[in-house]
Amino acid sequence: MSTSLREANRQRVVEELRRHGNLSRADLARLMGLSPTTITAVVADLRARGLVVEESERGEQAGRGRPPVLLRLDPSAGGALGIDFGHRHLRVAVADLSRMVLAERVTDLDVDAAAEGSLDAAAAMVEDVLLEAGMDRDRIVGAGVGLPGPIDARTGTVGSSVILPGWVGLRPTEELERRLGVGVKVDNDANLGALGEVSFGAGRGLSDVLYVKVSSGIGAGLVLGGRLYHGAVGLAGELGHVQVREHGDVCRCGNRGCLETVAAAGAVLAALHRTHRADLGVRDVLALIAAGDPGARRVVDDAGRAIGRVLADACNILNPTAIVVGGELSTAGAPLLAGIRESIDRYAQPAIAQAVQITPGALGERAEVLGALAAIIGDTDRLRSAGLVGL
Numbered sequence: 001m002s003t004s005l006r007e008a009n010r011q012r013v014v015e016e017l018r019r020h021g022n023l024s025r026a027d028l029a030r031l032m033g034l035s036p037t038t039i040t041a042v043v044a045d046l047r048a049r050g051l052v053v054e055e056s057e058r059g060e061q062a063g064r065g066r067p068p069v070l071l072r073l074d075p076s077a078g079g080a081l082g083i084d085f086g087h088r089h090l091r092v093a094v095a096d097l098s099r100m101v102l103a104e105r106v107t108d109l110d111v112d113a114a115a116e117g118s119l120d121a122a123a124a125m126v127e128d129v130l131l132e133a134g135m136d137r138d139r140i141v142g143a144g145v146g147l148p149g150p151i152d153a154r155t156g157t158v159g160s161s162v163i164l165p166g167w168v169g170l171r172p173t174e175e176l177e178r179r180l181g182v183g184v185k186v187d188n189d190a191n192l193g194a195l196g197e198v199s200f201g202a203g204r205g206l207s208d209v210l211y212v213k214v215s216s217g218i219g220a221g222l223v224l225g226g227r228l229y230h231g232a233v234g235l236a237g238e239l240g241h242v243q244v245r246e247h248g249d250v251c252r253c254g255n256r257g258c259l260e261t262v263a264a265a266g267a268v269l270a271a272l273h274r275t276h277r278a279d280l281g282v283r284d285v286l287a288l289i290a291a292g293d294p295g296a297r298r299v300v301d302d303a304g305r306a307i308g309r310v311l312a313d314a315c316n317i318l319n320p321t322a323i324v325v326g327g328e329l330s331t332a333g334a335p336l337l338a339g340i341r342e343s344i345d346r347y348a349q350p351a352i353a354q355a356v357q358i359t360p361g362a363l364g365e366r367a368e369v370l371g372a373l374a375a376i377i378g379d380t381d382r383l384r385s386a387g388l389v390g391l
């Protein structure tokens with residue numbers, strides 16, 4: 001076998017193990033369309049390089065013969081960090097290259113108000129998770145970082161002066177690289193949520209997925225042809241700023257009548273203030289819906305319809321397999337999803353509406369941090385430069 005073919009096969013095995021976590025040799029032979037003999041030779045090669053380990057599947061029922069030997073990437077081969085800055089929280093996780101999360105922490109934090117303080121807090125939490133996981137920093141391949149604002153891919157800075165004002169002028173990539181001592185990849189939170197759900201959650205195995213995050217803002221992450229789509233300068237997916245009411249309320253982006261002003265958490269809460277407590281929070285609304293409160297259900301259903309109206313146009317353009325709905329408000333479940341479904345059925349082309357599944361996210365508030373890990377673990381160039389693939 002030629003050297004380049006061996007190298008290509010090694011790389012494919014590493015990629016399949018990254019994608020699936022663990023696999024038997026028979027699985028690999030089937031997935032790669034190669035003979036068991038070839039797989040055995042490639043695996044022996046990877047084991048000799050310390051990249052792959054073999055283990056028996058635990059919990060296999062007795063009496064069914066010998067459990068299959070599963071292969072996974074050697075956890076000691078390297079690790080990745082995920083950091084998710086929310087508007088009100090900070091979540092940090094470390095995983096090995098087989099995508100197993102080894103340690104994870106979350107804290108409440110006003111990320112909008114204090115950018116420098118948030119960056120310092122992230123660096124301190126990274127210390128904690130590395131210690132807890134027993135992972136040396138020099139084995140970390142990189143850190144994926146999510147920010148709740150548009151990220152300009154040309155500069156790595158927050159691409160709006162009004163959406164995340166405390167972060168204007170900061171270069172989060174460089175600031176974090178300096179604090180962490182590892183390479184950093186910054187992306188928008190909805191993009192990472194999309195990557196999380198297609199890598200680990202409700203969009204697993206699907207190649208055309210529209211992920212919508214409905215929280216204090218509304219954002220979308222587009223996975224097209226199996227890859228995250230960023231657009232010309234990294235700002236694709238600003239679904240929340242599609243104008244739905246020409247003379248509507250002024251939005252935080254400066255425009256008027258954006259979808260966010262009608263259907264994000266703030267709009268839902270404002271609609272309930274007259275009839276319910278004035279200091280109502282999103283968690284209260286979710287509790288009201290669970291208890292069958294008709295007003296809360298109605299308001300969230302209407303928010304779903306407004307979001308669905310915009311998604312119907314997006315569906316006509318992109319024809320996705322699935323829309324995965326994440327973010328705080330997605331846990332409202334049925335009323336939000338039913339509203340979205342209704343608008344898509346009404347306004348998208350019938351065949352397109354029929355083809356699209358609408359499903360809640362499976363990862364909840366962990367979608368972004370898991371996507372941040374996937375952004376690093378799935379980055380073959382980054383792994384190659386760390387000497388972990390293409391050997």
Ligand SMILES: [Zn+2]
Nearest residue numbers: 241251253258
């Ligand atoms: Zn706007």
